[in-house]
Amino acid sequence: MTSIDELKTLLGVVSDLNAANGLLSWEQETMMPPAAARVRGLQIATLASVAHEKFTSERIEQLLAALEGANPGGDDAALVRATRRDYDRATKLPVEFVEERARTQNEAHHAWIEARAKSDFKTFAPYLAKMFDLARRYADFVGYEAHPYDALLDDYEPGARAEEIRRVFGQLREETLPLLRAIVAAGDATDYDVLTRDFPIDLQRTFALEVARDFGLDPEFSRLDVSAHPFQTNFSRDDIRITSRFDARYFPMSLFGTWHETGHAMYERGVSAAFERTPLSSGASLGVHESQSRLFENLVGRSRAFWEVYFPRFQELFPEQLADQTGESIYKAVNRVQPSLIRVEADEVTYNFHIMLRFELELDLLEGRLAVADLPEAWNAKMAEYLGVTSPNDADGVLQDIHWSSGLIGYFPTYSLGNLLSVQLLEAAKSADSAVAEGLRAGRFAPLLSWLRENVHRFGRSLLPREITERATGKPLEAGAYVQYLKSKYADIYGLNS
Amino acid sequence: MTSIDELKTLLGVVSDLNAANGLLSWEQETMMPPAAARVRGLQIATLASVAHEKFTSERIEQLLAALEGANPGGDDAALVRATRRDYDRATKLPVEFVEERARTQNEAHHAWIEARAKSDFKTFAPYLAKMFDLARRYADFVGYEAHPYDALLDDYEPGARAEEIRRVFGQLREETLPLLRAIVAAGDATDYDVLTRDFPIDLQRTFALEVARDFGLDPEFSRLDVSAHPFQTNFSRDDIRITSRFDARYFPMSLFGTWHETGHAMYERGVSAAFERTPLSSGASLGVHESQSRLFENLVGRSRAFWEVYFPRFQELFPEQLADQTGESIYKAVNRVQPSLIRVEADEVTYNFHIMLRFELELDLLEGRLAVADLPEAWNAKMAEYLGVTSPNDADGVLQDIHWSSGLIGYFPTYSLGNLLSVQLLEAAKSADSAVAEGLRAGRFAPLLSWLRENVHRFGRSLLPREITERATGKPLEAGAYVQYLKSKYADIYGLNS
Incomplete structure (x- = not known):
């Protein structure tokens, strides 16, 4: 051998x-x-x-x-x-450190559950301080060149640097904050009542899964099940699982959740079979993964073309609930922009502000510029600055996410990196092959999937995210394409083209 | 430590x-x-x-x-x-032997699938010869006192001996062959049409599971799913799975299959929690396991008292299918005695003959008294002698079971040991506590389960099957109680008490 x-x-x-x-x-x-x-x-x-x-x-x-x-x-x-x-x-990590970290994570996680239930940040604060202390020591053990945050990032986004993210997020903030303010100022006369009508869960499942099949998710190698929080996992590229959750009174939860996880699933399915049972056999990073889930969830699933094509079938399954609707009305309803407190419920325009806020606070905490005790105040100040909302309590504010209590520091930025990359990739795919855009207008996703497989999926972890981005789009990751996408889509929806 | x-x-x-x-x-x-x-x-x-x-x-x-x-x-x-x-x-096994055995088993299994599909024993014969050769060598490696078969048996029924089984089976054969002949001679005027009526699968599942819950199977620690062949497995005593299979045109398959696996499940559930994550934490042997599954499937599920209690609920779920039925008519239908070719479809009276036949042939093959080439002839001769039927082809004869092709030689007797033990245990439970029999007449299974836990389940593998049998019933395993059970039950059903 x-x-x-x-x-x-x-x-x-x-x-x-x-x-x-x-x-x-x-x-x-x-x-x-x-x-x-x-x-x-x-x-x-x-x-x-x-x-x-x-x-x-x-x-x-x-x-x-x-x-x-x-x-x-x-x-x-x-x-x-x-x-x-x-x-x-x-x-590189000493055994004692690994054990201390596991023990502290476990304690912090339980403290977070309790603190969140009581909406009391103070009882969680000492654990959060320990988690940031562990993160600093972790960075020292594994090493870094420019910034300790880079050592954390590297677990989720290999090769990424805090400095780059700061720059890209700066551009994103600068360009989308005026857009968000214009949308809020324009007001919104749409009636969103359709979103909370009664859509029986089994039929939601039928529709979500039919569309996922059209995206390319084949039951030959996959299953859809129900869990409290949706996720994708797989045990080989031939054995892929996605989960979704269902609310009879809020159909977007199951539909967009299923299509999001389908995007992750298609990525794992597309990794070269030659990498089977090796460390190369999975997505390149969380950011690249998120680009695939967001692409199918948002760029496809929340597009006007999609709802033009799929509305008749949607209406066939829910004739009464949708009697007064059109593809256009659903398109507008599922693209409602509304600054709110909760990240996981945010729309395309406000979502990245939730991330920027967390990224900035992580850097401040890691560098010691911000004391843990002052975090809720800093959180609320940034929420007010970016989104114009303030949390009445800790549970819906600084305690809303599981990440920090589980030691996931340096993880949040990957969500927004994925958003940015999703548009950059879709633009590249459309430029490379006119069949991609034609397909999207007709509900045929094979040309898009084929381009993604060739330019992103098949490489698995054999290339760094930066290498994949540059090879596939000809450019490093940047905010421009995403900003342009948001401006054009939402100026149209909210009639800002005056 | x-x-x-x-x-x-x-x-x-x-x-x-x-x-x-x-x-x-x-x-x-x-x-x-x-x-x-x-x-x-x-x-x-x-x-x-x-x-x-x-x-x-x-x-x-x-x-x-x-x-x-x-x-x-x-x-x-x-x-x-x-x-x-x-x-x-x-x-004790040399690595080369383990590898050779795994390879040969794999080949033999594929050869068996093919031979069975073509109903052609000849193509399987060389593989079967190899499997018996491996079994003989296996016995030599692990060692034995009296008979090489004991070394094989010991994997499935620790401490059991071929000589004992030969003696017990002899008694069983001697006493039940006349009973079977009397039943066949008596003829059967019962109309079995109800067995093949259309019973929608989801309602079969409801009924099967309601009864399993009454037996003690709690969803808190268990699940029922569907598989091609029913089985029980578990990953801790808090995590027990049973499967069943469903045929809309033959309800006994799902009902008795589910209750059989529930018996296995209750055993695993009852093993002392102190044995968690050790080799003691499972049933004592295949035979003791089978005693628990047969007890719930047959001694409870195929009893007159059971159908008197459960018929009203059964009829409530299937009012049309059961309009012309009574508890008594279902009792008789699910206890039909009919000599047939296939072991897994056999009734309580004929089942053990299928096992005796296999046990005897295994001994003959192992000892070299029978050549593999002559096996189909020997098989058919015994089928004719015991059950009065002969297989028109190998597929429904000597090729019907997966066991030999998978190297499971010495496994078959445990099915009958389980049958014998099931009656011996139920008799002991009834003698020990009058609430057991009272409960069975009223559809309350807690007294029975409680006795089984105390006298069988909790010991896990900490006692040998022989020790469990003697402690629980005051006697070694014997055929007497089972023979008496069959005679009394079937003389009544078939009107032989003249």
């Missing part, structure tokens, strides 16, 4: 253990009887620990060193590079 | 890996998208291999040796004993 074959064999074992653990987790959210939770937690911890032990073996270090010396080409080089990245990250 | 704690920690890892693998397998049969099968197979093989590696570690051998020297008492002694059994079995 050659070194590369031996490495692949050892990585295959790690991949299988991680896949099994993925199934334990997916099943916990979708199928598992409630009493099983306690032991399931132990099982998940064991699988993670055995996978870590197998991945950080000395033999893998030896093989990596030998292969790096031999300068392999092509996919093998990419595999060695990605494995080295993961290996170094997995082995 | 003491030695016993360290042993439990190491065994906990193995248990978690096996539980994860159990989930991979359950999910493959119930939920998995079809294209996922190939990689799922690799994942299952990896988990089995990592679990084997962890279980056969030198450290476990050291800990076992130390603990054996220290003579621990109670549950710890049982844990050491069971772990030693498993450890020795897992380490």
Whole structure:
């Protein structure tokens, strides 16, 4: 057996253990009887620990060193590079630190649940301080060039830099804040009553899934189930799961949730089969992943063309609820812009402000410019500045997201990076192949999917997000295309073209 | 950490890996998208291999040796004993033999599928010869005192001996063959039309599950799903899965299948929580397991008292299908005795003959008294002798079961051991507590379940099947109680009391 074959064999074992653990987790959210939770937690911890032990073996270090010396080409080089990245990250942390972090995360998570229920930031504050302290120490262990935030970012968006994000977000803020203010000033006479009519859940599922099938999600390799929070996971590219949630009195939740996860699913499905059971076999980053989910959810699913094509079928399933509606009226209803407190309920125009706010506060906390005790005040000041709303309580303000309590610091920006990239990619696809835009006007998504597979999906983790972006769009990531998309779409919807 | 704690920690890892693998397998049969099968197979093989590696570690051998020297008492002694059994079995086989066996099993399984489809035993014969050769070599590796068959049996029924089984089966055959002949001679004027009426599947599920809940199967720790072949599996005693299959035109399949698996489930649920994540945490043997499934399926579910109590609810769900029926008529219909070719479709009277036949042929093949080439002839001769039927083809004869092609030799007797034990246990429970029989007459199963938990379930693998049988019933396993049960039940149904 050659070194590369031996490495692949050892990585295959790690991949299988991680896949099994993925199934334990997916099943916990979708199928598992409630009493099983306690032991399931132990099982998940064991699988993670055995996978870590197998991945950080000395033999893998030896093989990596030998292969790096031999300068392999092509996919093998990419595999060695990605494995080295993961290996170094997995082995740079002292065992005591990993244990302290796991313990603190667990405590912080429980403290957050309690603090949120009581809407009392003060009881969570000491845990949040510890989480930021751990993040600083983590950054020191794994190392960074310019800013400790880069070390955190790198787990979610390999190669990204805080400085770049600050610049891109600055441009985005500068260009979309006036747009948002103009929309709010224009007022809104639309009647949104249709959004809260009674849409039976089984028929919502039928419609959501028919569209997902049209996007390319085949039951041959996928399933849709229900969970409290929608997610995508997969145990191989032939074994992809998405979940959604359903509210009979708010159909957008299930539809856009399903199409969002379908975007993630199509990405994982499109990764080259040659990368099976290796660290290359998944999306390049959270940001690139989010570009795919947002593309199908928003750029396709919230487009005028989509609702022109799909409204007749939607109306066929819900004739009474939609008797007074048209494709155009649904298009407007599902694109309502409304500054609000909650990130996960935000529309395309306001969403990124929720992210910028979190990114800026993370930097301030990490650099020590902001004390944890002063966070709620800083949060509310930025909400007022960006969105003109202030939270009456901590639960709907600074305590709304699970991320910080789980140690996910440096994660939030990837949501907006995904938004920006989604438009940049769709523009590139349309320029490259006229069949893409023609297809979108006719409800045929194969040309779009085919371009995405060729230019994004198939690379898996063999390229960095920056490399994928530049190869696919000819440019680094920037805010321009997204700003242009928002301006043109919402000036039209809100009659701002005066 | 003491030695016993360290042993439990190491065994906990193995248990978690096996539980994860159990989930991979359950999910493959119930939920998995079809294209996922190939990689799922690799994942299952990896988990089995990592679990084997962890279980056969030198450290476990050291800990076992130390603990054996220290003579621990109670549950710890049982844990050491069971772990030693498993450890020795897992380490006595040379790696080359394990690999050869896995390869041959895989080939034999595919050959069996093909041979069965073509109903051509000849193409399967060479593989079956190899499987029996491997079984003989396996017995030599693991060792035995009296008969190589004992070494095979021991995997499924620890401590059982071929000689004992031969004796018990002899008694069973001698006493039930005349009964079967009398039933056949008496003729049968019953109209079985109700069995093949249209019973919508969702209502079958409702009824099957309502009864299973009454038996004690709580959704808090269990699920019922659909699979091609019904089975029970669990990933902890808090996480139990049963499956069933449904035929709208044959309701007994789903009802008795569900209750059978519920019996298995109640057993696993009843194992002492103190044995969690150790080798003691499952049923004592296949035979004891089958006693629990048959007890709920047959002794309860096919009893007159059961149908008297449950018929009104059954009729409420299926008013048209059951308009001309009574509890008594359903009781008679689901207890139809009919000699037939297929083991899995056999009734209580004929079932054990299918098993005796297989047991006898396994012994003959293992001892070399019968050549594989002559097996179909021997099979047909025994079928004619015991059941008075002969198979027109190999598919419905010697090729009907999956077991031999999968290397499961020495497995069949456990089905009949379970039948015998089920009656012996129910008689003991009734003698011990009058509330058991009263409960069965009123559709209250708590007294029965409570006795089974106290006398069978809670011990898990901490006692041998023989020990459980003798403690619970005051006697070794014997055919007498079962024979008496059959005679009394079927003489009444078929009017033989003249």
